[in-house]
Amino acid sequence: MSRTTSQKVAVLGTGKIGEALLSGMIRGGWAPADLLVTTRRQERADELRTRYGVTPVSNADAAKRADTLILACKPQDMAKLLDELAPHVTADRLVISAAAGITTAFIEERLAEKTPVVRVMPNTPVLVDEGMSVISAGSHATGDALTLAEDIFGAVGKTLRVPETQQDACTALSGSGPAYFYFLVEAMTDAGILLGLPRDKAHDLIVQAAVGASVMLRDSGEHPVKLRENVTSPAGTTINAIRELENHGVRAALIAALEAARDRGRELASGNNA
Ligand SMILES: NC(=O)C1=CN([C@@H]2O[C@H](COP(=O)(O)OP(=O)(O)OC[C@H]3O[C@@H](n4cnc5c(N)ncnc54)[C@H](OP(=O)(O)O)[C@@H]3O)[C@@H](O)[C@H]2O)C=CC1
Numbered sequence: 001m002s003r004t005t006s007q008k009v010a011v012l013g014t015g016k017i018g019e020a021l022l023s024g025m026i027r028g029g030w031a032p033a034d035l036l037v038t039t040r041r042q043e044r045a046d047e048l049r050t051r052y053g054v055t056p057v058s059n060a061d062a063a064k065r066a067d068t069l070i071l072a073c074k075p076q077d078m079a080k081l082l083d084e085l086a087p088h089v090t091a092d093r094l095v096i097s098a099a100a101g102i103t104t105a106f107i108e109e110r111l112a113e114k115t116p117v118v119r120v121m122p123n124t125p126v127l128v129d130e131g132m133s134v135i136s137a138g139s140h141a142t143g144d145a146l147t148l149a150e151d152i153f154g155a156v157g158k159t160l161r162v163p164e165t166q167q168d169a170c171t172a173l174s175g176s177g178p179a180y181f182y183f184l185v186e187a188m189t190d191a192g193i194l195l196g197l198p199r200d201k202a203h204d205l206i207v208q209a210a211v212g213a214s215v216m217l218r219d220s221g222e223h224p225v226k227l228r229e230n231v232t233s234p235a236g237t238t239i240n241a242i243r244e245l246e247n248h249g250v251r252a253a254l255i256a257a258l259e260a261a262r263d264r265g266r267e268l269a270s271g272n273n274a
């Protein structure tokens with residue numbers, strides 16, 4: 001597939017998320033010649049050039065040459081990156097930030113007046129085109145800016161528009177979400193070991209249970225309670241496990257965990273970057 005538009009897009013701070021996005025855009029038909037990347041280290045720049053055929057440039061050159069700038073550095077590095085970009089970014093550029101916690105206002109106040117800024121929270125399944133990217137407009141971002149962001153992130157999964165006030169909650173749910181599932185798989189594999197299964201078999205069983213359950217959740221249209229009830233036979237095995245999960249406060253632990261993730265996003269926004 002090839003694209004008809006020839007927008008130049010730069011990914012600034014091309015680490016795990018930046019690279020996942022880049023590879024997805026190329027799979028989605030973006031020409032490597034239209035993609036610029038910036039890195040802090042030369043060997044990383046060389047690696048990206050070799051792997052994808054994209055062009056590594058300085059942050060200043062990215063700002064001068066690209067129509068759309070995707071900021072994908074850590075929140076802790078954002079102020080410094082914006083300082084480098086500010087003299088070169090004009091208000092005809094679109095700036096998209098993928099950083100947790102960082103608000104569009106934080107970016108707007110450091111760039112030229114009226115620069116359109118869009119905030120996006122993706123997640124790592126963008127690597128397998130099953131990402132979830134939550135999108136919010138800053139004060140100068142038009143509908144066209146949101147559509148372009150959806151075009152870019154839609155190449156690697158689903159997108160959802162939300163008011164920016166919901167971004168920290170969405171970060172806790174879907175930005176960090178994959179980590180909770182990996183944590184569960186890890187813990188359930190340990191349980192398999194306890195029950196006497198070899199690690200590789202326990203892992204395969206849990207992963208396939210997770211894949212099957214995920215597809216049913218997505219495709220059956222059934223509520224998760226109904227799906228769980230279908231597994232839970234009277235006086236059977238599952239209800240004994242559910243009783244233990246409730247006894248150990250797993251539901252409360254998940255609610256507290258996501259609240260803590262949401263709160264950390266708020267801290268990052270307020271400049272508490274430690
Ligand atoms: N990982 C995830 O699951 C998700 C992450 N995010 C967000 O994405 C962003 C990136 O996260 P992630 O990819 O995990 O982090 P990484 O550390 O893997 O990537 C960030 C990259 O930015 C580079 N960098 C930092 N400062 C500069 C600069 N001034 N110029 C050029 N490059 C720079 C770093 O270089 P160096 O390698 O030298 O440190 C690093 O390679 C974060 O803001 C995070 O909140 C959003 C959703 C999910």
Ligand SMILES: O=C(O)[C@@H]1CCC=N1
Nearest residue numbers: 099100171175176177
């Ligand atoms: O842990 C983090 O801060 C990043 C943002 C969402 C997922 N990973």
